[in-house]
Amino acid sequence: MTSRTRVYKTEGVILRRRNLGEADSVFTVFSPGAGKFEAVARGVRKARSRMRGHLEPLTRTELLIARGRSLDVFTQAETIEAYRPLREDLDRSALAIYVAELIDRFTIEHAENPGLYELLLATFDALAAGAPAHVVRFFELHLLALTGFELQVDACASCGDRLPPADTLLAPSAGGLVCVACRAAAGTGRIVPVAGIKVLRYARGCGIDQFAALRIDPDLARLLQGALTDVIQHVLEREVVSRRHLDEVARLSRASIPNPGQDVQ
Numbered sequence: 001m002t003s004r005t006r007v008y009k010t011e012g013v014i015l016r017r018r019n020l021g022e023a024d025s026v027f028t029v030f031s032p033g034a035g036k037f038e039a040v041a042r043g044v045r046k047a048r049s050r051m052r053g054h055l056e057p058l059t060r061t062e063l064l065i066a067r068g069r070s071l072d073v074f075t076q077a078e079t080i081e082a083y084r085p086l087r088e089d090l091d092r093s094a095l096a097i098y099v100a101e102l103i104d105r106f107t108i109e110h111a112e113n114p115g116l117y118e119l120l121l122a123t124f125d126a127l128a129a130g131a132p133a134h135v136v137r138f139f140e141l142h143l144l145a146l147t148g149f150e151l152q153v154d155a156c157a158s159c160g161d162r163l164p165p166a167d168t169l170l171a172p173s174a175g176g177l178v179c180v181a182c183r184a185a186a187g188t189g190r191i192v193p194v195a196g197i198k199v200l201r202y203a204r205g206c207g208i209d210q211f212a213a214l215r216i217d218p219d220l221a222r223l224l225q226g227a228l229t230d231v232i233q234h235v236l237e238r239e240v241v242s243r244r245h246l247d248e249v250a251r252l253s254r255a256s257i258p259n260p261g262q263d264v265q
Contacts, residue, residue, distance in 0.1 A: 007064065007065065007066050009065070011031060012061060013059070014057050015027075024045070027055055028104060030117060036110070039072040040068070041074040058086050061078065063077055090249055090252075091253055097246075113146060116147070123136070123208065126208050135208060139208075151176045153200045156182055157174040171186035172230045173189075177192070189230065
């Protein structure tokens with residue numbers, strides 16, 4: 001794709017939409033070749049629109065797009081993967097919306113990142129197949145790495161010294177785990193137990209399916225979620241809007257369905 005191309009074709013995942021006028025909508029798309037971009041679908045909210053249903057958020061779609069003066073315009077859209085389980089299940093929907101928001105927040109327009117696109121597809125595929133909620137920790141860790149904010153979990157993020165096998169502070173401002181000697185200068189954070197450090201290191205080196213199969217104690221899973229949320233919000237310098245909705249859905253699920261997770265040894 002070049003700047004002279006009048007019409008271009010790409011696949012992409014629809015991250016979000018906003019309505020424009022009486023019948024149009026603007027969609028934010030993340031694609032492997034064009035990065036993140038916005039385009040408008042004319043008349044898509046009309047009942048007879050051929051693109052209606054192919055441009056739903058959380059859908060992977062093949063797109064034909066014409067360049068416009070202010071906004072590019074969708075001319076064709078065909079669903080590749082509807083990811084219906086992500087929209088039909090409250091828990092998975094909340095997780096997928098959170099993942100989509102992070103992709104949106106961590107990317108700039110027209111910056112290619114095919115590795116991040118593959119990570120997004122792998123995460124949606126795993127969630128659609130019924131992977132547990134902790135698979136999103138895998139996504140978060142690799143998202144940070146692919147966007148230049150890799151979390152340091154092998155050595156002290158401040159001084160570089162080797163970390164002993166002990167409970168360790170994860171400090172967002174330092175960018176990872178910090179040793180006892182560096183704690184005072186590292187600022188606030190959360191103490192991560194040895195089992196949690198093992199989970200973080202395992203996530204960095206394994207595949208998403210292997211991580212999804214890992215059994216994690218529920219309390220440890222919540223601690224890691226909170227720790228990575230702290231890191232992400234420190235990087236973004238803002239709250240992740242969908243985080244509150246995700247937390248509320250998780251609370252409702254815990255209240256209604258016991259989680260029989262086992263401790264990571």
